[in-house]
Amino acid sequence: MATYIEDHVLAPAEQNSPRPVEEPRRADIVIGVHGASDDGDIARAGHRLGHQLDAAFPGKGAVVLLLSDHAGEPPAPFSAAPPDVPARRCEILPWNHAGSGALEAVLRARETFGADACALLTAGSEDGGFDVARRLLAPVVEEGFDLVSPCYVTHRYEGVLTTGLVYPLIRALFGKRLRQPMSSELAVSRRLGEYLLGEAWHGDPHAGEQLWVALSALSREFSVCQSNLAARPPPALEPSADLASSIAHVVNVLFHQMRLDASSWQRVKGSQAVHVSGPAQPAPREALAPQIGPMVKAFQLGYQELGRLWGSALPPQSLLALKRLASAPEEAFRMDDALWARIVYDFAVGYHLAVMDRALLLRSMTPLYLGWAAGFVQEVRDLEPEAVEERVERLARAFETAKPYLISRWRWPDRFNP
């Protein structure tokens, strides 16, 4: 397979190493393609994308980076472009980002090429990601948004952690209804890119993660938009992590950001809709309902064994409610929205005060989350698709309603100590 850079064709041997470039380059748009297990897939996606971009953004010079992170290869040897260097038509470049994440590579490449916008895409779409790139980048290039987050069409049992915890918590904290803030695809403006690599980057252990981008943008009131997209791309092949580790990682990013931005989120009341770009996508095929038995059992075992540990973070009335729930039959198993919101807030305060080792505290949340998820699955199983979104809306409102409780506990934790 050949790699096209303008009219030049690279030999296959050249494709595997970054081409040394003497002169500085400039581009208006930088797009990084990542996420496939095979470099060939990334290259194919990048080429298809590169050849179509000119039609989507005429007059804009673009660079498509075929991201790979093979250790041992030297980093791509490009120097920063001065503003007077003209942008070329679409170029496709192999881009090694060994030692850093794909998002960081794209943000730094945007800086190097002096681009106005950059996007990170996942290889795997049938059209090479052209439609996704267009939908993500258009709000940045044409409407001036700083962050465009995808809003995939998902079935009701997909992204349950986002539905039950990430979305309502972020919405209550920052007052923006960003439905899917955790994604491996996004687009970022020059302004936000400079902020992320500058002020936001230093000293933040989660810098470079997708959720961190959304949280950083929301906490500093950058303009945020979400773009309707089709199905979510297949997940990148990563070292397998168990559910507890994944939940702990995501919640750790959220709670850490809460500590950093405590003064800003405490001032926010209610929430506002986020601008949605693009037409709504057709609804996905309905998925079969999962079994809730294993999740209920996981919660019951968790209550039995970890109840005392939870007592470090949760007040007695929450523990009492959990005790009742643990003895509820499977058919009637449902965690109240207000209880779940207060549990999440109590753990956030526990994390803030470090009532016990933070990693352990977060890992001990898994059975609680599974308990909530079991109730959620039970509730939405027989609902119409529109009613599922209404159910999620009720949950998000419960988080907003319980926010004064969070603020009180955060400011005066001893007042609520059991």
Place this chain on the structure above:
Amino acid sequence: MTGDVEEALRDGFHRLALTVADFLPGFVTMLLVIAFAVALAYIVRFALRKVLAGIDFDRRVHRWGLTSSAEWSPRNAPTAIAAHTGFWFVVAAGFLAGLQALNTRTTDALATRALDWIPHLLGAALIFLTGIAVARFLERTVLISAVNMQIAWARFLSIGAKWLTVLFASALTLQHLQVGGALLTLAFTVIFGGIVLALALAIGLGSRDAVSRGWERTFAEEEAKGRAQAASGAGLGEIRHM
């Protein structure tokens, strides 16, 4: 005869007076040293209370896993215990230093040996406290991990991990204090080896049943799935958390 007795008594009293006169300055010095040590102990206790309260020691101790509960009365709070320990440690050290002032062979030997032993005691205390902290941390880690893996005997596993670590820390502490000698090492080897062997046997023998039960459960679930599919199609889907 009477004169001899009188002279002997006079000599005896004279020697006694000389001995007392010789002993008295050392005794007074000892009392002064002890009084100074007690005063110093009060200062140490006061300073420890202030410093530990300043660094929120009670909460930190709970976070490090040295205690099972964050609730305690003022008397048994970690800060109070540490302050009392510091107080009595200074008093004891002052008493031993005071004994040396008596300048007798027995007290000298006793005080020297006791004072030499103090660094060992401090080292042993440090080893034991570290062992306890590690044991409690391991207990929580194992418990949470086992619960997340949905192992029914999570509590048993965590308690096992905790007590094995405590046992190991105790053996190290005693060895550091040079108590027990070779007998201790032998006893520890036997107990620790025995526990590990018992666990290996339990897991080895138990896993046979567990594997067969697991297979039975898998087959039963597949059958149930098939029946459910035939009935309604519910319960077959997969939940995607991320």
